[in-house]
Amino acid sequence: MTDPYRVIVVEDDPDVAFYIKTILTKQGCIVQTFTDPSFAQQAMRLYEPDVVITDIEMPGITGIELIEKVRAVRPGTPVIVMTAHVSVDYAVDALRANADEFLTKPISSSDLIAVVARLAEEFRSAKSSMPDPEVVLAIGAHPDDVEIGAGGILLTHRAAGDSVHILTLSRGGRGGHVSDRQSEAFVAAEMLGARLHLEDLPDTEISENEPTVGIIEKVVADIRPTVVYVHSDHDMHQDHRAVHKAALLATRNVRSVSCYQSASATVDFRPNRFVNIDGWLEQKIELVQAHRSQVQVSRYHAPEFLAATARYWARFGEGTACEPLEIVRDSGDLSSGATDVSQALRAQRNARARQLPQ
Numbered sequence: 001m002t003d004p005y006r007v008i009v010v011e012d013d014p015d016v017a018f019y020i021k022t023i024l025t026k027q028g029c030i031v032q033t034f035t036d037p038s039f040a041q042q043a044m045r046l047y048e049p050d051v052v053i054t055d056i057e058m059p060g061i062t063g064i065e066l067i068e069k070v071r072a073v074r075p076g077t078p079v080i081v082m083t084a085h086v087s088v089d090y091a092v093d094a095l096r097a098n099a100d101e102f103l104t105k106p107i108s109s110s111d112l113i114a115v116v117a118r119l120a121e122e123f124r125s126a127k128s129s130m131p132d133p134e135v136v137l138a139i140g141a142h143p144d145d146v147e148i149g150a151g152g153i154l155l156t157h158r159a160a161g162d163s164v165h166i167l168t169l170s171r172g173g174r175g176g177h178v179s180d181r182q183s184e185a186f187v188a189a190e191m192l193g194a195r196l197h198l199e200d201l202p203d204t205e206i207s208e209n210e211p212t213v214g215i216i217e218k219v220v221a222d223i224r225p226t227v228v229y230v231h232s233d234h235d236m237h238q239d240h241r242a243v244h245k246a247a248l249l250a251t252r253n254v255r256s257v258s259c260y261q262s263a264s265a266t267v268d269f270r271p272n273r274f275v276n277i278d279g280w281l282e283q284k285i286e287l288v289q290a291h292r293s294q295v296q297v298s299r300y301h302a303p304e305f306l307a308a309t310a311r312y313w314a315r316f317g318e319g320t321a322c323e324p325l326e327i328v329r330d331s332g333d334l335s336s337g338a339t340d341v342s343q344a345l346r347a348q349r350n351a352r353a354r355q356l357p358q
């Protein structure tokens with residue numbers, strides 16, 4: 001017997017939700033129903049469904065917006081949209097947002113069963129042919145560090161279907177009101193489709209030993225990351241250096257560990273991998289700008305500063321925007337588009353040699 005299909009139903013009408021649940025449960029599916037669409041993202045993480053069924057319009061959110069939220073958590077998840085009215089406008093909009101199937105109310109049970117089985121099978125076979133997703137952990141001392149240093153890289157991980165966790169060790173009390181910075185951190189994580197682990201170490205007094213090492217070790221034990229990004233040791237901010245040292249100890253068994261460039265990195269920051277983030281720069285800027293309390297007080301949050309930095313590092317990589325990394329350890333393949341600095345330099349030298357007169 002195959003693993004039963006897992007289905008999430010998001011429908012504000014409890015009668016309809018119950019009807020669908022009854023039909024699918026009889027077929028052996030595991031069905032979770034939600035009448036409040038605001039639980040949808042949490043439910044996606046918890047139940048990892050094969051199929052999502054949603055109403056086209058619910059209080060506070062359209063089915064179309066819901067599709068985007070659902071896929072931000074689990075890219076490629078099939079979504080069936082139910083509609084009471086056969087409205088051409090709705091259908092066109094929803095198709096644009098990539099609904100996989102429409103069912104018109106009243107829902108026929110045989111149609112429902114057939115569509116769920118087909119989409120769930122397709123999704124499972126597509127997933128089984130893909131490489132295992134990475135579990136990514138990005139570690140920062142303060143809210144916004146990770147977005148500034150590796151926001152584009154994290155977006156490319158999400159697009160590849162990897163799960164992304166952010167561990168932020170302090171709530172940044174020195175840089176603004178803790179409550180503002182905390183809610184900004186959650187907004188940015190949600191935009192990214194990442195899970196935020198927010199700790200409460202004293203801002204500007206983070207230790208490189210305990211309790212920092214223990215906190216990071218606990219998250220590593222819980223989520224078992226395969227890829228870690230953290231501050232560089234080449235940084236003026238003592239919290240950043242402390243988090244770097246603590247993280248290196250706590251992630252000693254992780255396959256791939258590398259350091260991003262923080263706003264306070266020194267000229268000794270010497271990257272040897274340049275990850276192309278073409279197509280993600282706008283969204284990275286939005287992530288950084290989500291830290292609204294910092295936008296006023298820090299020049300590092302300015303869109304042109306972020307864009308110019310990414311443009312600059314692209315001289316060593318590919319495309320027009322890159323984020324630089326210092327590789328600490330990499331015992332496997334990392335993100336696509338990455339270029340080793342020695343390769344880039346070799347290519348430059350070869351190009352120059354070709355231009356020399358014979």
Ligand SMILES: [Zn+2]
Pocket residue numbers: 141142145237240
């Ligand atoms: Zn910081």
